[in-house]
Amino acid sequence: MSEVLVLVDYVNGAVKKPTFELLTIAKRLGTPAAVFIGPADQAATVAEAVKKYGAEKVYAIDDAEIKGYLVAPKAEALQQLAQGKDLAAILLPSSAENKEIAGRLAIKLESGLITDAVDVAEAGGGVTTTQSVFAGNYTVQAKVTKGTPIITVKPNSAAPEESAGAGAVEQVAVTISDGAKTAQIVATQPRQATGRPELTEAAIVVSGGRGTGGNFEPVENLADALGAAVGASRAAVDSGWKPHTFQVGQTGKVVSPQLYVANGISGAIQHRAGMQTSKTIVAVNKDEEAPIFELVDFGVVGDLHAVLPALTQEINQRKG
């Protein structure tokens, strides 16, 4: 069976969940092989993690010459790895960076590219993807018709399934051109960990908008009671109440959790674009005419500053 390359998402010493989701998908298409671009001495740790999800091989590419620059060196490294291999597909977790890597790689390998797939299936020896488009209003099915399908897959697109793989590490040497090292990362300030789940990966997202008036405490307390990630509308971000990384919507994160709780958010089209494929949607808003109520499975017309603390208390009580 042909190999399926899965680019490993590795942050702060840990393999992130989307990697396991993609390995699970890869198994449907061929033989899963993980690609780890990172410090050579951490390849063994990565192999331990990914072999539990079926990775037969782990191609380890040392990042000494790669980190410190924007996507171009990673695209070159993947091109060199892919060349000469008979691959069923190349899968990358959908992130801004990975989409750019995939874009460059598609041109290098003369292969078709599909971004933000929410499902990937084997179909008659090929690969079919499902995407949610036009602000989540349409679902489309697509396939790559040229070269090796290069697909970026959104988090939560598959439930990770454990399956033993050999996880054999193979160090791969790559040559990075000077031309690829032209956009430099001059400074990086890591974001403070919130201790909450990642917005795009969370099963539950609790968001706040302009209606919070800048006081996110009720939103955060509810999120913690539910084990949820915290999100924000652009109005809340533009007011400086939350950093941009919290923004849900067209120009923020697109989330698709099991449960989305919108608080003090009117439900503008750009916000909907980021959350309307959530499985269950709940809203608290004091305006019964707010468009968000058109989307909800359950809505409360009321002041979030009263409803949320009472709800949090209720939940904590029921949890005992």
Place this chain on the structure above:
Amino acid sequence: MNIVVCVKYVPDATGDRRFEGDNTVDRVDVDGLLSELDEYAVEQALQIKEKRADEEIEVTALTVGPEKAVDAVRKALQMGADKAVHVVDDAIAGSDAIGTSLVLAEAIKKANGGTAPDLVVCGLASTDAGMSVVPAMLAERLGLPQVTLAAVVESQGNQVRIKRDTDTATEVIGGTMPLVLSVTDQSGEARYPSFKGIMAAKKKPLETWSLGDLGIDAGQLGLSSAWTAVEETAARPPRTAGEIVKDEDGSGAKALADFLASKKFI
């Protein structure tokens, strides 16, 4: 210095839901417009020109799209771009990002006399396809560095520095021109065309090019030559109306907790 701004003509996402002043549905001009995310790209290009007023800087707006797409570059001219190029050819219809980036790359070079300009500025994403891949593809095709997703843009001499937020960090990225820059909607509100700008735009050069003008073989483009194919589309079933309750003395919280419990979230 030469700057080319890539602007896309997109269907208006709010069009079919927009209301007139009298609360009737607007059905007059729901078709398309300059992607609002590309207005930010035009704005940053103009700001660079204004901040470096002692240099000779020319801003060219470029769009690839159908007849009507000329509206996108017209708006860019009204905002303050110096000249515009519209690439239109029946053979382009149905192209994917890979095909579009090929046409854009050739047009960018031609607009600058055959080589890459100092700066190519793009938006964060097109609001229809929204792949956020064209800037990286342009950088790949033009052999340029890419400095993408900028929330803050600074330039000095041939250096460009941006600040951006990624999922894990706030980063400062630096590159040497020529390069491809993309900007987000955090980079600063785009200006509205002034009356003067609208009048001036009518006299600015606007060229229309075909694939032939760019020396691109039409067989490389269009739906049948795309490297991807959409096989099926389906409108998402509308959400069924949910239950809405009014909060009275804490009843809302209880009802919501019951709902969440019924769905096994608590």
